[in-house]
Amino acid sequence: DVKVTQSSRYLVKRTGEKVFLECVQDMDHENMFWYRQDPGLGLRLIYFSYDVKMKEKGDIPEGYSVSREKKERFSLILESASTNQTSMYLCASVMGGGDTQYFGPGTRLTVL
Amino acid sequence: QQPVQSPQAVILREGEDAVINCSSSKALYSVHWYRQKHGEAPVFLMILLKGGEQKGHEKISASFNEKKQQSSLYLTASQLSYSGTYFCGTGGTSGTYKYIFGTGTRLKVLA
Numbered sequence: 489d490v491k492v493t494q495s496s497r498y499l500v501k502r503t504g505e506k507v508f509l510e511c512v513q514d515m516d517h518e519n520m521f522w523y524r525q526d527p528g529l530g531l532r533l534i535y536f537s538y539d540v541k542m543k544e545k546g547d548i549p550e551g552y553s554v555s556r557e558k559k560e561r562f563s564l565i566l567e568s569a570s571t572n573q574t575s576m577y578l579c580a581s582v583m584g585g586g587d588t589q590y591f592g593p594g595t596r597l598t599v600l
Numbered sequence: 601q602q603p604v605q606s607p608q609a610v611i612l613r614e615g616e617d618a619v620i621n622c623s624s625s626k627a628l629y630s631v632h633w634y635r636q637k638h639g640e641a642p643v644f645l646m647i648l649l650k651g652g653e654q655k656g657h658e659k660i661s662a663s664f665n666e667k668k669q670q671s672s673l674y675l676t677a678s679q680l681s682y683s684g685t686y687f688c689g690t691g692g693t694s695g696t697y698k699y700i701f702g703t704g705t706r707l708k709v710l711a
Binding site for chain 2: 533547589590
C-alpha cells in the first residue's frame, strides 16, 4: 500500500527558529513536492524535486529551502520561521511518468 | 498562476447536484481532481488528459474544455460522504513536473 509520511502532525515554533519538516515515501517515486495550504488559497507549490539532489522552485519559495539527499526523503526547511509561515504543509510524491499525486497527512505548523 | 475554482464554497442537501468549475489563465495539458476530507490528506479522484474528455463514475464525473482552459466536476445526487474540499490541478506527464493546484472548493452535504 502506498505510503507518504510526515515527521509531525502538529508543530509549534518560535519566530526566528530554524524548522525542519520531513517527508518520506516508500513507493520509490522520483518526484516529490511540498505545498502549503491556506484557507481560500488552496494548495500552493513551494518546491519540488524530480530526482535526488535536484530541486526546482514552485510558486512561493521565498523563506523556504529544501533538501533531497535520498530518493525516499524530501525535507522542507524554514531558515528563520516567521508568523506568516503558520500554515498546513503537505508533502506529495508521484512516480516518474505518472500523474497521480500521493499526499502525506500534513503538518500543521504554528509560528509564535 | 494557480487555477481559480468556483464557487469557493457550497452547501447542499443530500440528493442535490453540484458543479465545481476550474479555470486557468494558462494552457492546460491535463486536469486532475482531488478531494480532501476534513483532517485528511487529499485523495486522487480522476484525471482528464484530452480536450473534451469526460470521465468519472456514475455520480462523480468531470469534463475538460481545452480551448476554454476550463474543467468542471459534476456531483450528482450528492451523499454525505461527498463533503470535503475539492481541488483541481494541472501538470504531470502531459506538461511539466510542476503540479499546480487550484484555490479549492469547500463542499458540505447536509442530511
